[in-house]
Amino acid sequence: MTDTLKQQITRKCAELDIPLAGFASADRWEVPLFEPWVPEEFRPGSIFPEVKTVIVIGMPVSLPIVDTSPSIYYHELYRTVNALLDQNGYRIASFLTERGFPSVWVPRDGYGSIEVLKEKPVAFFSHRHAAYLAGLGNFGINNTLLTPEFGPRVRFASIFTEADIPSDTILEKPLCIRCMRCVNACPVNAIDGKDYPSGLTAKKACATRSEGLSKRFISPCGICIRVCPVGRDRAQYHREDMGIYDEGDARFSPYHRAWKHVRSYGGR
Ligand code: B12
Known part of the structure; x- marks a missing residue:
């Protein structure tokens, strides 16, 4: 039996070491699932009118490196994962186009600089909403998309294709456990603690912090x-005990020393 196109794409993703891939019919953007919903001009059909399906790929940022953030280490990981996401998105779009299904990739971010974001903190397409509609996870209080595999420690890119591919099931059961750790840990109090989408991140405060870190090369x-605490990556890296983030917990002093060391080099 010949593979379906969905199976071929899934296999292609596996070959490219992409652990998460989900599929959503472009029609899914036309039925608001909560308010405020994605404004019309930000929907796939307004950006690439030929689109029938959106494929979302997700690549993780490794927990032990994120644990050192803000640091040059996370900065380098972020840049590396971004480059891989964009290259892989481009490759999958080319793979489909060559097989007779015209496709384009949407870059993982899509903004020129943090100065631009401070004026207008919005990109032309939202990968979080795409990942949600493609069944990869659901929103957390921290305003990111949480996935069962990596919690929020995963970055996305999308592919718009003319191919008509069956959608994946939207993940209804909330993954966020409302522990409020993100709310309490945010250094600029940008997260208000309400459920998404009524909860909002103070985008300007968040972007301004990012700008400061960027000048120090550690954004x-x-x-x-x-x-x-959400995500199977915690068990994978043996970091399920959240006491690790209590700097006074002596059980974790080797970790605290490691983070301090990494943070002391490579940035300002
Ligand atoms: C701009 C941006 C930022 C800005 C603003 C953040 C924000 N809260 O929007 C800053 C620099 C602060 C930022 C910070 C971070 N970001 Co950021 N960011 C983006 C970016 C480039 C665009 C988001 C966007 O504009 N979407 C489009 C609009 C339509 O969506 P929206 O803002 O959610 O709009 C909704 C509502 O506001 C509402 N709405 C109501 N009224 C109106 C009016 C208008 C005019 C509009 C447009 C919308 C609107 O409608 C929309 C639908 O519900 C995306 C990449 C991308 N292209 O998706 C990454 C992205 C969201 N960021 C990401 C990450 C990881 C982060 C950080 C953790 C930093 C980091 N990399 O370590 C922090 C987290 C901050 C937080 N807790 O929210 C990831 C999230 C991954 C995930 N698992 O969810 C993304 C998806 C990048 C990626 N490719 O993976 N980010």
Whole structure:
């Protein structure tokens, strides 16, 4: 039996070491699932009118490196994962286009600089909403998309394709346990503690912090994704005990020493 296109794409993702891939019909953006919903001009059909399906790929940021953030170490990881996401998104779009299904990738971010974001903290397409509609996870109080595999420690890119591919099931059961660790840990009090989407991140405060860190070569911040207890990556890296973030907990002093060491080099 020949593979379906969905199976071929899933296999291609496995070959590219992409652990998460989900599929959402572009029609899913047309039925608001909560308010405020994605404004019309930000939907796939407004950006690439031929689109039938959005494929979302997710690549993790490794927990032990995120644990050192803000640091040059997380900064380098962020840049590396970003480059891989964009290259892989481009490759999958080319793979489909060559097989007769015109496709384009959407870069993982899509903004020129943090100065631009401070004026207008919005990109032309939201990967978090795409990942949600493609069944990869659901929103946490920290305003990111939490996944069963990596909690919020995963970055996304999307592919718009003319191919009509069956959608994945949206994950209804909330993953966020409302522990409020992200709210309490945010150094600029940007997270208000309400459930998404009524809860909002103070985008300007968050972007301004990121700007400061960027001047020191240690952006982005990442603290709200670091302290999230959700995600199987915690067990994978043996970091399930959240006492690790209590700097006074002597059981974890080797970790605290390691973070202090890493943070002391490579940035300002
Ligand atoms: C701009 C941006 C930022 C800004 C603003 C953050 C914010 N809260 O929006 C800053 C620099 C502060 C930032 C910070 C971070 N970011 Co950021 N960021 C983005 C970016 C580039 C665009 C987001 C966007 O504009 N989406 C489009 C709009 C339509 O969506 P929206 O803002 O959610 O709008 C909704 C509501 O506001 C509402 N709405 C109501 N009224 C109106 C009016 C208008 C005009 C609009 C447009 C919308 C709107 O409608 C929308 C639908 O519900 C995305 C990449 C991308 N292109 O998706 C990454 C992204 C969201 N960031 C990401 C991450 C990880 C972070 C950080 C953790 C830093 C880090 N990298 O370590 C922090 C987390 C901050 C937080 N807790 O929210 C990841 C999230 C991954 C995940 N698992 O969810 C993304 C998806 C990047 C990626 N490719 O993976 N980010």
